[in-house]
Amino acid sequence: MKVLGIFGSPRKGGNTETLLKEFLRGCKEGGAEVEEIFLRDLKITPCLEIYACKKDGRCPLQDDMQALYPKLAETDVLAVASPIFFYSVSAHLKAMIDRCQALWAKKYLLNQPIAPGRPGRKGVFLAVGGSRGSKTFDGVLLTMKYFFDALDVSFHRSLLYKEVDGKGEILQHPTAMAEAHALGKEIAKGI
Ligand SMILES: Cc1cc2nc3c(=O)[nH]c(=O)nc-3n(C[C@H](O)[C@H](O)[C@H](O)COP(=O)(O)O)c2cc1C
Structure with a gap:
């Protein structure tokens, strides 16, 4: 089983990075093959609405x-982590998501499969916010729901933690690290 971990934070060693690393550690223990992508290290232009993707599903x-x-x-599990920025995902992650409009076009306009031969793909979303607002995750959950759908990934689980702000504070959270590790292991074993 392949697990792709997408790190959406610009902050090195930050809370979502720590959390996703722990999730992926669980995946490896469960026997999965893991790959890590740090969006902050990539050059991803925002979608420019050229709409060439409508013709062939390519950007x-x-x-x-x-x-x-x-x-x-080519992944069975897509695990995405992002800090909450103004009730949304990070700009790094949003740029990647918007560029997946090409895959949305492939699926919904051209009726082509996104991941042939990989049924039952699962999506996991990990997010951390600094505030204690009751609506902290409302926006990102909608975004991720439709992002996973465009990629033919079912939204399996999210782990969401608020009131975690300073770098490394997630390590002081009473349950976060254990939950991330357990979820990774569970998902790798196909539970
Ligand atoms: C530009 C910016 C916007 C933010 N907006 C929010 C917000 O809307 N709600 C919230 O709860 N926290 C907000 N935060 C706090 C971060 O979500 C928080 O510090 C988080 O722990 C950062 O995760 P990271 O270490 O993985 O980057 C914001 C931080 C920044 C830098």
Whole structure:
């Protein structure tokens, strides 16, 4: 089983990075093959609404997204982590998501499969916010629901933690690290 971990935070060693690393550690223990992608290290142009993707499901913009498209299609589990930025995902992650409009076009306009031979793909979303607002995750959950759907991935689980702000504070959270590790192991074993 292949697990692709997408790190959406610009902050090195931050809370969502720590959390996703722990999730992936669980995946490895469960026997999965894991690959990590740090969006902050990639050059991903925002979608420019050229709409060439409507014709063939491909984006003509030549940047690091071109190497990422096949990885998104050739994974069984897609695990995405993002800090909450203004009730949304990070700009790094949003740029990647918007570039997946090409895959949305492939699926819904051209009726082509996104991941042939990989039924039952699962999506996991990990997010951390600093505030204690009751609506902290409302926006990102909608975004991720429709992102996973465009990629033919079923939204399996999310782990969401609020009131976690300073770098490394997630390590002080009473349950987060254990939950991330357990979920990774569980998902790798196909539970
Ligand atoms: C630009 C920016 C916007 C933010 N907006 C929110 C927000 O809307 N709600 C919230 O709860 N936290 C917000 N935060 C706090 C981060 O979500 C929080 O510090 C989180 O732990 C960062 O995760 P990371 O270490 O993985 O980057 C914001 C932080 C930044 C830098």
